[in-house]
Amino acid sequence: MDAVIQELNGTEGENTQHRSATLLNKAEYRNLCAAEPSIPIFSNAWWLDAVAGPDGWDVALAKVNGRIVGAMPFCMTRRHGMKVIQQPPLTPVLGPWIRGDQGTPTTRLSNQQKIMQSLIEQLPWFDHFSQAWNKDLSNWLPFYWNGFSQSTEYTYVIPGLDDLDGVWSRFDPTRRKHCRTAVERHNLRVRDDLPLDAFLALHRMTIESRGVAQAFTDDCLRRLDAACVEHKRRKLHIVVDEAGRHCAATYTVWDNNCAYALLKGSDPDMHHTQAPSVCQWEAIKFSATVAPKYDFLGNMNPSIEPYVRSFGTEQTPVFTITKTPSRLLRLRRGLLSALAGGHQERLIHRKPAR
Structure with a gap:
């Protein structure tokens, strides 16, 4: 599938041409949200404007012959100089939206994977990524192939x-x-x-x-x-x-x-x-x-x-998809996990109070 990929950045230092492309993508996405009832409420442009601000979110778009077939809104923040993609406030789930199409299950799965790969390639560079996905999304295989991890929670x-x-x-x-x-x-x-x-x-x-x-x-x-x-x-x-x-x-x-x-x-x-x-x-x-x-x-x-x-x-x-390219953040998380494990070990072996 020949998807049209436009790299999205939305960070400081973007040149004017790149910013214009970003604004065009968001304008196209707003029109898509207004016309496409299958987009979940938490992924709608008006919702993201309210919880993150009009400039606080971005979107990757995948197109075929000029028609949007996939979209992935995301919010990036800075924490201690680190670039983090995460859920905005009051937004329990996000994740990709993929246009439903006809065809055999094999064809639909193939198209999904190509669309997701297109969306992944458009994500800006980040130190940490974490998104909880809508419960209707069950195929995260392209993210796995690109080094992301998945944990399962339940609704x-x-x-x-x-x-x-x-x-x-x-x-x-x-x-x-x-x-x-x-x-x-x-x-x-x-x-x-x-x-x-x-x-x-x-x-x-x-x-x-x-x-x-x-x-x-x-x-x-x-x-x-x-x-x-x-x-x-x-x-x-x-x-x-x-x-x-x-x-x-x-x-x-x-x-x-x-x-x-x-x-x-x-x-x-x-x-x-x-x-x-x-x-x-x-x-x-x-x-x-x-x-x-x-x-x-x-x-x-x-x-x-x-x-x-x-x-x-x-x-x-419900899947939560994560990736942490930052070695510093991975080290910090490992240390916190080890400390938490040691704390639990001490609680287990602590003698009961008399």
């Missing part, structure tokens, strides 16, 4: 949203009971007209209760929220009690293929009301009106995974 998906009765029947019985308890015993109701600040307050409660830092700034979420509202791609559900107290919330986004549980939040003092369960069920029911399936976007945390699994989800692999 949890509810298919068949066109049959909500079937979805409900696959819930764990305890989860169904919790949803009923929230409404019948605690008189909770779900609102979808509350402002983003109400969601942010509940999200902060959640991360503070877990002792972790928020992975994005409030301003970043506000920009993304404005973009999602403009494109009619988000829904906020917030559970309130009879006194008007906010108990739990979900932030759902979607594309034509899937709805996603992008963010959640809850008041730990209200968990006895089962507010998170009924909020999640309302988000799933709404998602059935806009998409064929619902993706929880994880979670592999052993304290959270059973909760996600209890909604009758299907475990689905």
Whole structure:
């Protein structure tokens, strides 16, 4: 396949001609996103503009006879002088997009591999690369041939949203009971007209209760929220009690293929009301009106995974593709891994306290 490859750089010191080619590529990609419904929401140009800034992302394009057949958006940052390609904030997955084509499985696979090779060759030089791919991407072989590595994580998906009765029947019985308890015993109701600040307050409660830092700034979420509202791609559900107290919330986004549980939040003092369960069920029911399936976007945390699994989800692999050409970074990662291993060894052999 004769793919037209245009080397993308997007770094300091680009000459004017190269920058013009980069801007042309991004303009073509914006037009592609506007016309192609199969591009995932997280890979859309408007999403990347919101989370990374219009100049904070780039894209490689593969073409055949002037027609775009593959695209790979990416975000590059600098860390301690190192060039790092990684996920932007609030963007759980990226990865290549490849136009679906007809033909035999052998032909389709061959075309995929040629397109991916074209995209790989366009990536600018980097010290470290890490991208979590959309769950629908399962062929990373060309990346393996080019020295990349893969690790597998899991997300949890509810298919068949066109049959909500079937979805409900696959819930764990305890989860169904919790949803009923929230409404019948605690008189909770779900609102979808509350402002983003109400969601942010509940999200902060959640991360503070877990002792972790928020992975994005409030301003970043506000920009993304404005973009999602403009494109009619988000829904906020917030559970309130009879006194008007906010108990739990979900932030759902979607594309034509899937709805996603992008963010959640809850008041730990209200968990006895089962507010998170009924909020999640309302988000799933709404998602059935806009998409064929619902993706929880994880979670592999052993304290959270059973909760996600209890909604009758299907475990689905997600690939994270990495490469670290920098010898300095490889050495640092090796040292950190060794130190972490030594720490675990000490914990294993430590005598229990009397």
